[in-house]
Amino acid sequence: MTENAQPEQAAPEFALQRIYIKDVSFETPNSPVIFNENWDPESNLNLNSDVKKVGDNLYEVVLSVTVTTKLGEKTAYLAEVQQAGVFHITGFPDAEMGPMMGAYCPNILFPYAREAISDLVSKGSFPQLLLAPVNFDALYAQHMQEQQGQAQQQAKSH
Secondary structure (H helix, E strand, O other), X not given: OXXXXXXXXXXXXXXXXXXXXXXXXXXXXXXXXXXXXXXXXXXXXXXXXXXXXXXXXXXXXXXXXXXXXXXXXXXXEEEEEEEEEEXXXXXXXXXXXXXXXXXXXXXXXXXXXXXXXXXXXXHOOOOOOOOOOOOHHHHHHHHHHHHHHHHHHHXXXX
């Protein structure tokens, strides 16, 4: 019997190398006056992620989480955390790299960012803020659909 001579493909590897806060900001522009107001806030959550190759099969993923909380027109606080991680990723097909960077890695980073935001808010003397879990898989899929729609629009306009 003859064997097919095919090069062995390395097994996919995924390893978390490091998790760290890259940047943090907390602002309370209307303190201490805001503490006397009736606490019925409206919060806005903004998420963003960025990926940078930092070495052979090493990627830095930065998840930016910004929470703006207002009482009426007054900003009670603005909390922003850039939670980063360095991931060793190799052996995955190109089609899987996008979802890994855009959904899987942010999923790993989000609990750390959520804890940092909660700590900042508490240390600012505001009631505890618990951010709900985020479905990064759905956000990534939505982002990809939006990009496809934009590409189709550009193709039609040319």
